[in-house]
Amino acid sequence: MGRDIDVHGQDFELIPFGAGRRVCPGMQLGLLTVKLVVAQFAHCFTWELPDGMQPEKLDMNEEFGLSMLRSSKLLAIPSYRLQMPPLVIAVLISLPFLMLLFRARPKPGPALPPGPRPLPIIGNLHMLGHLPHRALAKLAQKYGPIMSLRLGHVPAVVISSPNAAEAFLKQHDAIFANRPVIQAGVYLSYATKGMAFTQYGEYWRRVRKMCTLHLLTPARVASFEGLRKAEIEAAVRRLVESSVAREVVDVGERVGELIEDTVFKMVVGKGKEKNKRYDLMEVIEEGAALSGAFNLADFVPYLAPFDLQRLTKKMRDLNKRVDKIFENIIDDHLKEEDFGRHKDLLATLLALMKNPNNEFFSSFDRDNVKAIAIDIFVGAIDTSMVTITWALAALIKHPRVMKLLQEELDSVIGRERMVMESDLPKLPFLDMVVKETFRLYPVAPLLIPHESMEDVVVNGHKILKKSRIIINFWAIGRDPNVWSKNVEEFYPERFIGKDIDVRGRDFELIPFGAGRRGCPGMQWGLLIVKLVVAQFAHCFTWELPNGMQPEKLDMVEEFGLSMPRVNKLLAIPSYRLQVAHSDIISRTSSNRGV
Numbered sequence: 001m002g003r004d005i006d007v008h009g010q011d012f013e014l015i016p017f018g019a020g021r022r023v024c025p026g027m028q029l030g031l032l033t034v035k036l037v038v039a040q041f042a043h044c045f046t047w048e049l050p051d052g053m054q055p056e057k058l059d060m061n062e063e064f065g066l067s068m069l070r071s072s073k074l075l076a077i078p079s080y081r082l083q084m085p086p087l088v089i090a091v092l093i094s095l096p097f098l099m100l101l102f103r104a105r106p107k108p109g110p111a112l113p114p115g116p117r118p119l120p121i122i123g124n125l126h127m128l129g130h131l132p133h134r135a136l137a138k139l140a141q142k143y144g145p146i147m148s149l150r151l152g153h154v155p156a157v158v159i160s161s162p163n164a165a166e167a168f169l170k171q172h173d174a175i176f177a178n179r180p181v182i183q184a185g186v187y188l189s190y191a192t193k194g195m196a197f198t199q200y201g202e203y204w205r206r207v208r209k210m211c212t213l214h215l216l217t218p219a220r221v222a223s224f225e226g227l228r229k230a231e232i233e234a235a236v237r238r239l240v241e242s243s244v245a246r247e248v249v250d251v252g253e254r255v256g257e258l259i260e261d262t263v264f265k266m267v268v269g270k271g272k273e274k275n276k277r278y279d280l281m282e283v284i285e286e287g288a289a290l291s292g293a294f295n296l297a298d299f300v301p302y303l304a305p306f307d308l309q310r311l312t313k314k315m316r317d318l319n320k321r322v323d324k325i326f327e328n329i330i331d332d333h334l335k336e337e338d339f340g341r342h343k344d345l346l347a348t349l350l351a352l353m354k355n356p357n358n359e360f361f362s363s364f365d366r367d368n369v370k371a372i373a374i375d376i377f378v379g380a381i382d383t384s385m386v387t388i389t390w391a392l393a394a395l396i397k398h399p400r401v402m403k404l405l406q407e408e409l410d411s412v413i414g415r416e417r418m419v420m421e422s423d424l425p426k427l428p429f430l431d432m433v434v435k436e437t438f439r440l441y442p443v444a445p446l447l448i449p450h451e452s453m454e455d456v457v458v459n460g461h462k463i464l465k466k467s468r469i470i471i472n473f474w475a476i477g478r479d480p481n482v483w484s485k486n487v488e489e490f491y492p493e494r495f496i497g498k499d500i501d502v503r504g505r506d507f508e509l510i511p512f513g514a515g516r517r518g519c520p521g522m523q524w525g526l527l528i529v530k531l532v533v534a535q536f537a538h539c540f541t542w543e544l545p546n547g548m549q550p551e552k553l554d555m556v557e558e559f560g561l562s563m564p565r566v567n568k569l570l571a572i573p574s575y576r577l578q579v580a581h582s583d584i585i586s587r588t589s590s591n592r593g594v
């Protein structure tokens with residue numbers, strides 16, 4: 001008792017399902033079945049060995065084969081031990097089947113979308129595998145762009161074409177603007193007081209309006225330009241040092257540090273290094289991992305009280321830690337005498353909290369502030385960091401494209417200075433590189449699930465109220481009918497002469513979603529992605545370690561709250577600007593702390 005040993009592949013003294021990339025994809029289902037059947041058999045019966053055999057005499061010999069079975073049969077006599085008469089149990093168990101048998105015949109009318117037949121209890125969960133976006137894309141080839149599934153007890157509809165996405169996110173946007181209530185929203189987002197997991201309604205509308213009018217306006221994002229410049233110069237300086245030392249760097253880690261520092265300063269006004277006592281980053285990362293984990297209780301709600309995966313406990317514990325840290329940050333903010341002069345986003349939220357006559361909320365307390373700040377952290381950090389790392393990996397893997405981008409950067413900016421934010425609109429090829437990255441490596445391959453608020457007919461299919469709507473943007477991005485035959489190739493030139501926008505207008509490219517629940521941080525996300533990709537491509541050439549050929553670089557993804565690379569992106573930077581190293585370093589030092 002008391003030792004926290006897990007069977008999911010984290011603790012290597014107990015790995016019945018294996019671990020790592022090839023870990024058993026049916027782990028959840030296997031665990032559920034084993035626990036359920038063992039609990040039921042032990043709960044309903046006592047078991048006695050035949051012929052008065054003593055329990056300790058029972059042999060435990062195994063036999064080796066595809067699986068390791070007992071070598072002899074396990075024979076025992078059950079004695080029923082519940083206080084409920086066995087007949088009642090039999091009726092209760094057969095009730096769902098009787099209901100199925102005698103249920104009223106459905107009235108003729110539009111049918112549910114086609115889809116694979118679900119199994120009892122788990123529905124189609126077993127078909128998702130460890131990369132659901134790929135498994136669903138394959139199923140859609142058979143069942144079509146609007147496909148029905150049952151995920152545990154939850155009816156789901158999977159959308160896999162631009163036309164279908166437009167029907168759901170534009171024509172019927174208001175009906176599908178809800179989010180399903182999931183445990184992560186309840187336990188990690190202060191009972192859904194943030195934005196991303198919040199149910200569609202008055203509170204969500206006010207939070208969203210407040211964010212669009214005060215926190216995430218283009219002007220507010222632009223006001224942090226100096227901060228971004230200083231942070232990027234500091235990151236470039238560290239890379240210049242690695243370049244001089246011919247050091248292999250973990251590109252994703254460097255990008256991560258840069259994004260984390262920038263977002264920290266924008267949201268709470270201080271850098272991570274000054275926030276050691278807060279240690280927010282670790283808990284945010286844990287929160288993102290828990291939110292992205294497959295949680296059985298979200299799909300089979302009657303299992304929630306048993307917490308079979310212990311996720312509820314982990315989320316509750318994590319929430320306590322997050323809460324403590326945020327309380328510290330808020331206390332410090334409010335204590336500081338020059339509170340009114342703070343320019344960070346938290347200060348705006350706290351000013352709102354302190355003003356009972358604010359234009360948005362009649363009641364807005366610390367929990368609201370914390371939930372919204374968490375959404376901004378999670379929304380801003382992982383998305384940008386993962387997208388930038390994919391873009392740089394794709395450029396390193398395709399030297400032809402990297403060369404074209406560097407030629408554009410050299411001709412528009414030259415090599416005598418670094419890229420500035422005002423340069424970005426003058427870089428059309430960069431724009432295409434970023435679009436192509438979103439198409440092939442979307443950070444949210446299934447966006448965030450939506451939920452239907454009423455029964456509705458879409459494109460001739462009946463969609464039930466409370467269905468989970470999954471938009472498989474990954475499948476749309478890789479559909480040869482939408483893009484062309486070279487759909488798997490990283491080929492930014494496909495966008496030449498095409499007016500395709502990523503902001504939710506063109507449904508073949510919706511990395512930020514579309515409609516009412518589309519990403520409110522799009523402006524900020526696009527800016528930071530373009531700026532960092534441009535800067536890293538402009539300042540350095542990148543070489544793979546140990547003489548690895550670019551085409552050998554793997555582009556394997558993993559699925560969670562976001563879709564990062566499985567393997568680290570390791571590369572050696574070589575500084576290529578004509579500004580002297582020492583100049584960059586000294587300029588950076590003088591800018592630090594902006």
Ligand code: HEM
Nearest residue numbers: 195196379380383444448511512513514517519521524525
């Ligand atoms: C490359 C950067 C980013 C990408 C690719 C991205 C992508 C997305 C996607 C796909 C959604 C779900 C849309 C839907 O359900 O239809 C979303 C929602 C959201 N994003 Fe972003 N995002 C990015 C940056 C940001 C930033 C910088 C913030 C910071 C403020 C942010 C905050 C949010 C929030 C709060 C939501 C929930 C909106 C709602 O439910 O009403 N995102 N994002």
